[in-house]
Amino acid sequence: xxxxxxxxxxxxxxxxxxxxxxxxxxxxxxxxxxxxxxxxxxxxxxxxxxxxxxxxxxxxxxxxxxxxxxxxxxxxxxxxxxxxxxxxxxxxxxxxxxxxxxxxxxxxxxxxxxxxxxxxxxxxxxxxxxxxxxxxxxxxxxxxxxxxxxxxxxxxxxxxxxxxxxxxxxxxxxxxxxxxxxxxxxxxxxxxxxxxxxxxxxxxxxxxxxxxxxxxxxxxxxxxxxxxxxxxxxxxxxxxxxxxxxxxxxxxxxxxxxxxxxxxxxxxxxxxxxxxxxxxxxxxxxxxxxxxxxxxxxxxxxxxxxxxxxxxxxxxxxxxxxxxxxxxxxxxxxxxxxxxxxxxxxxxxxxxxxxxxxxxxxxxxxxxxxxxxxxxxxxxxxxxxxxxxxxxxxxxxxxxxxxxxxxxxxxxxxx
Amino acid sequence: xxxxxxxxxxxxxxxxxxxxxxxxxxxxxxxxxxxxxxxxxxxxxxxxxxxxxxxxxxxxxxxxxxxxxxxxxxxxxxxxxxxxxxxxxxxxxxxxxxxxxxxxxxxxxxxxxxxxxxxxxxxxxxxxxxxxxxxxxxxxxxxxxxxxxxxxxxxxxxxxxxxxxxxxxxxxxxxxxxxxxxxxxxxxxxxxxxxxxxxxxxxxxxxxxxxxxxxxxxxxxxxxxxxxxxxxxxxxxxxxxxxxxxxxxxxxxxxxxxxxxxxxxxxxxxxxxxxxxxxxxxxxxxxxxxxxxxxxxxx
Ligand SMILES: Nc1nc2c(ncn2[C@@H]2O[C@H](COP(=O)(O)OP(=O)(O)O)[C@@H](O)[C@H]2O)c(=O)[nH]1
Ligand SMILES: [Mg+2]
Numbered sequence: 001x002x003x004x005x006x007x008x009x010x011x012x013x014x015x016x017x018x019x020x021x022x023x024x025x026x027x028x029x030x031x032x033x034x035x036x037x038x039x040x041x042x043x044x045x046x047x048x049x050x051x052x053x054x055x056x057x058x059x060x061x062x063x064x065x066x067x068x069x070x071x072x073x074x075x076x077x078x079x080x081x082x083x084x085x086x087x088x089x090x091x092x093x094x095x096x097x098x099x100x101x102x103x104x105x106x107x108x109x110x111x112x113x114x115x116x117x118x119x120x121x122x123x124x125x126x127x128x129x130x131x132x133x134x135x136x137x138x139x140x141x142x143x144x145x146x147x148x149x150x151x152x153x154x155x156x157x158x159x160x161x162x163x164x165x166x167x168x169x170x171x172x173x174x175x176x177x178x179x180x181x182x183x184x185x186x187x188x189x190x191x192x193x194x195x196x197x198x199x200x201x202x203x204x205x206x207x208x209x210x211x212x213x214x215x216x217x218x219x220x221x222x223x224x225x226x227x228x229x230x231x232x233x234x235x236x237x238x239x240x241x242x243x244x245x246x247x248x249x250x251x252x253x254x255x256x257x258x259x260x261x262x263x264x265x266x267x268x269x270x271x272x273x274x275x276x277x278x279x280x281x282x283x284x285x286x287x288x289x290x291x292x293x294x295x296x297x298x299x300x301x302x303x304x305x306x307x308x309x310x311x312x313x314x315x316x317x318x319x320x321x322x323x324x325x326x327x328x329x330x331x332x333x334x335x336x337x338x339x340x341x342x343x344x345x346x347x348x349x350x351x352x353x354x355x356x357x358x359x360x361x362x363x364x365x366x367x368x369x370x371x372x373x374x375x376x377x378x379x380x381x382x383x384x385x386x387x388x389x390x391x392x393x394x395x396x397x398x399x400x401x402x403x404x405x406x407x408x409x410x411x412x413x414x415x
Numbered sequence: 416x417x418x419x420x421x422x423x424x425x426x427x428x429x430x431x432x433x434x435x436x437x438x439x440x441x442x443x444x445x446x447x448x449x450x451x452x453x454x455x456x457x458x459x460x461x462x463x464x465x466x467x468x469x470x471x472x473x474x475x476x477x478x479x480x481x482x483x484x485x486x487x488x489x490x491x492x493x494x495x496x497x498x499x500x501x502x503x504x505x506x507x508x509x510x511x512x513x514x515x516x517x518x519x520x521x522x523x524x525x526x527x528x529x530x531x532x533x534x535x536x537x538x539x540x541x542x543x544x545x546x547x548x549x550x551x552x553x554x555x556x557x558x559x560x561x562x563x564x565x566x567x568x569x570x571x572x573x574x575x576x577x578x579x580x581x582x583x584x585x586x587x588x589x590x591x592x593x594x595x596x597x598x599x600x601x602x603x604x605x606x607x608x609x610x611x612x613x614x615x616x617x618x619x620x621x622x623x624x625x626x627x628x629x630x631x632x633x634x635x636x637x638x639x640x641x642x643x644x645x646x647x648x649x650x651x652x653x654x655x656x657x658x659x660x661x662x663x664x665x666x667x668x669x670x671x672x673x674x675x676x677x678x679x680x681x682x683x684x685x686x687x688x689x690x691x692x693x694x695x696x697x698x699x700x701x702x703x704x705x706x707x708x709x710x711x712x713x714x
Contacts, residue, residue: 003424003601031687072558075551075603084601100578227434231467239466245431245582250419271420274462278420285422286430286463299438323578337583340435399583406587408577 002081002212007101007134008088009125010111015142019111019182020074020085021052023204026189029076030055049183071101080208095128095356095371096323099411102132103397107210109138109203114147114179118160120357126164127356131319131373131413133393136174136210140203145181149194154179167358178203219248219392221283222310223257223303224339229288241272241288242297244340247394249308251289252280259295260302260312260385267292300341302385310385310395317415318389319354320368320376324402324409328368328376334409335401336380344381345400351375368410376412389413425606426459429598431582432561433463436543436596437470439586443543443596446532447473447500449485450661451618452547452599455607457492458614459598460545471545472499476532478524478663479506480642485661488619503535522644523665533568536593543586545596551603561600567591604659608684612677622680624657624672635668659684 008016021038024030030038034055042051055074072087086101102108108129112122129137139161147153158177165175178187179198186192189204201209229241255268270290271278281287291297304310322328328347336345352362353374368374389396400410436443445460447453460469475489493500505527508514513534514527536544550559560576562584577585586594599607611618628639630649637643639651642664656669657680670687674680 073550073601075601077603077605082603082606096578100580103580104582226431227438229464229467233466236466241466243434243463245427272465273420273422274465279418281420282422284424284427285420286427286434287420288465335587337585339583340438394581397581397583399580399585401585401587406585406589408580408585411578411580 004081004083004107004207004210004212005105006083006085006107006109006207007098007105007129008085008109008111009098009102009129010142011113011119011121014111014113015182016087016111017053017055018051019109019140019142019180019188019203020087021055022182022185022188023085024055024074024076025050025052026185027076027078027204052182071097078204078208081212083207095124095321095373098125098128099132099321099323102129102134103411105134106212107136107138107207108134109140111140111142112157112161114141114143114150114153114157117153117157118164122161123164123357126161126168127358130168130170130173131321133170133390135172137176138203138206139175139177140182141177141179142182144179144186144192144195145184149179149181149186149192151195151197154198164358176200176206178206219387219395220308220310221249221251221305222247222339222387222392222395223251223289224341225297225299225301225303226340227299228297239290240294240297241290242303243288244286244303246281246283246285246287248283248392250280250282251287253278256306257291257303258306258309259291259297260304260310261383262296262301264293264295265306266295302339302341304385310387312383312385314380314383315348315378316386317351317375317377318398318412319373319415320400320410320412321373322368322370322410324407325370326402326409327370328400328410329366333403335403336378336384336398336412337401338384338386338398339395341384342401343384346379347376348379349377351377375415378412386414388415423610425599425602426462426610428582428601429456429459430463432584432596432598433460433545435562435584435586436545436598437464439584440543440594442539442541443471443545444474444501444539444541445469445471445545446547447475447489448547448661449475449481449489449619450547451607451611451622452549454492454616454618455599455602455610456545456547457496457498458610458616461496469496469498472501474501474503474535474539474541474544476528476535477502477504477506478528479504480524480663480665482619482621482638482658482661482664484619484621488617492617501535501539503531503538505531507531508534518644520644520646523663525663525666541593542588543594543596545598547599548597549602549604549607550597550600559597559600561597562586563595563597564588565593565595605681605684608677608681612681618677619661621658621661624655624675626653627656627669628652629654629656629669636670637668638664640664 010016038054041054074085076083088098088101110125141157180187187202223244225242225244227243253268258265269292271281272288330347332347334345336343353365355361387395396414398412399408402409505524508531514530560579628651629636630651657672658669674683
């Protein structure tokens with residue numbers, strides 16, 4: 001079954017958790033014992049309604065403070081497909097969580113509180129979805145019940161958001177607007193009786209009809225080698241399978257390919273998935289392949305089609321989102337993980353901090369603090385094989401690992 | 416030769432994770448309980464490394480209170496697939512005085528497993544332990560990473576987790592640390608059952624409806640066994656039941672069922688209204704139960 005991953009963004013209290021809880025409830029995905037727990041907790045807190053946010057706010061600290069402090073993944077499915085929703089917190093200081101949630105998602109829901117309209121936070125949420133090249137964005141104008149389900153108010157907010165969209169450079173992005181009440185359930189799964197003026201689809205209808213072929217940004221075929229399979233059994237004595245995941249386009253038996261960095265040319269001989277052979281495999285397939293010639297291939301190498309070479313460089317500039325409390329400064333060294341390939345990287349220059357509010361103001365900075373985004377240049381000890389992030393959502397991204405703590409300290413999007 | 420490969424997104428994601436483990440760690444181990452999730456893991460690992468053998472051993476932390484059907488099944492599977500199995504016993508940790516057996520109405524060896532597991536990790540110097548936990552099982556699990564770093568004491572610091580971006584998995588660790596890996600993080604209970612059906616996997620018989628001596632407590636069906644504490648007032652009766660998880664006998668409740676085949680089980684899960692963990696007695700102890708146990712190194 002197809003799996004759709006959705007990221008949510010919104011400021012604190014805009015109703016993200018409630019919306020997800022409502023989706024679960026109305027698709028009958030909440031089991032009796034979970035529902036019972038929600039009823040009990042709601043009553044204990046003295047609410048006269050069901051607090052669906054309790055379905056997702058998992059950690060003790062969150063329940064105590066009533067906020068979401070880390071990405072939680074929630075699962076539900078319909079007859080059409082399975083959904084995974086990342087409930088990402090909306091506080092300013094949690095940019096890192098939002099970037100993380102968005103990096104594995106194909107669709108984003110941006111929530112806006114109908115009473116407050118488009119606020120500075122909304123700019124940031126949209127900016128991050130843009131930065132991460134999320135192709136389908138749903139703008140859910142929530143709490144419509146608190147503005148008397150007013151069509152004027154909805155149109156006002158929609159117009160404000162459209163002004164933001166004009167500032168975006170991501171032309172293929174699909175943006176859909178839906179007025180909802182997460183608490184009451186209007187236009188989430190069921191059409192709203194209170195908003196007959198809205199002719200569009202409900203949130204779930206929209207998700208169900210999304211064509212999953214078109215939600216991906218297409219890129220060229222990239223096959224980073226994860227692992228070399230050498231059974232050394234009698235039957236498979238000379239077998240050398242290159243295990244990896246296909247990104248971008250299809251890979252086919254007979255394709256003329258080049259192995260990087262050795263730049264050896266050869267052909268794809270066989271494509272295996274488990275014990276079966278196939279003629280071709282598409283993006284996201286975890287396959288193993290064999291090659292016509294006996295070439296030397298190891299983990300971190302990349303197999304590409306000969307007429308679709310990536311950039312092979314030792315220096316580049318990237319937008320970096322910093323995720324670590326220890327600031328990033330020029331001259332510092334990190335392990336750069338690009339897909340499954342690791343190299344050493346030195347920060348050669350921090351150019352400017354990028355404001356996430358579309359203001360276009362670039363402030364010169366000498367260091368990057370946690371949750372900052374900036375243009376940064378790197379020098380590597382070995383070349384990597386990449387595409388610009390805008391052209392390839394997977395082969396244009398990397399993470400930075402602090403060699404002292406081994407923590408993932410930041411993520412980069414190559415220009 | 417079949418034309419184009421059609422993929423199951425979750426299966427392919429899991430295979431990718433298995434290969435990252437084999438490539439990034441020196442001594443991985445697959446924690447095997449004999450339950451449906453770990454059986455699924457074994458199948459996925461086979462596919463990840465075909466035609467080579469699974470390049471790491473299996474380890475079972477045996478509470479001594481397992482359903483005998485599970486142990487039988489475990490040994491058969493390991494023999495058939497020619498896998499290496501390590502068994503470490505909670506009973507040994509008790510005998511060594513490292514942990515104390517609980518007593519009373521809700522006593523269970525479930526919590527005691529943690530010590531035995533941590534000792535085994537240290538004994539074999541495992542740097543990656545692959546487990547079958549799923550994020551949909553429980554709210555605290557929903558925040559778990561795919562590569563989840565544990566400190567020297569096996570503890571989980573949920574507020575300080577590494578961000579996981581795109582599908583890049585960072586397995587770099589300090590000496591003494593290890594990583595818990597969850598390849599089927601994104602699967603739901605129904606996904607697992609559907610997979611077992613499609614792959615035609617064998618599972619222990621207790622997953623299917625059978626007649627069993629049981630007694631009722633707190634609205635849950637408990638197995639009447641020497642390993643489960645029972646009051647004299649609690650009456651034993653025979654009933655058609657099956658299990659949805661195969662943990663320790665003392666903390667796994669049965670459900671009423673007539674589902675005798677995998678197809679019937681899948682159908683039953685599809686329209687069942689109690690979540691899987693609703694039948695796990697240890698979680699009922701408190702809402703924060705799972706998070707607390709995880710911080711202490713529970714799987
Ligand atoms: N009236 C009304 N209240 C809502 C709606 N959606 C959410 N809320 C309330 O707004 C508060 C914050 O919601 P929550 O889901 O926790 O927001 P989050 O911080 O974005 O996850 C809660 O008290 C909800 O009950 C809505 O559509 N209408
Ligand atoms: Mg929330």
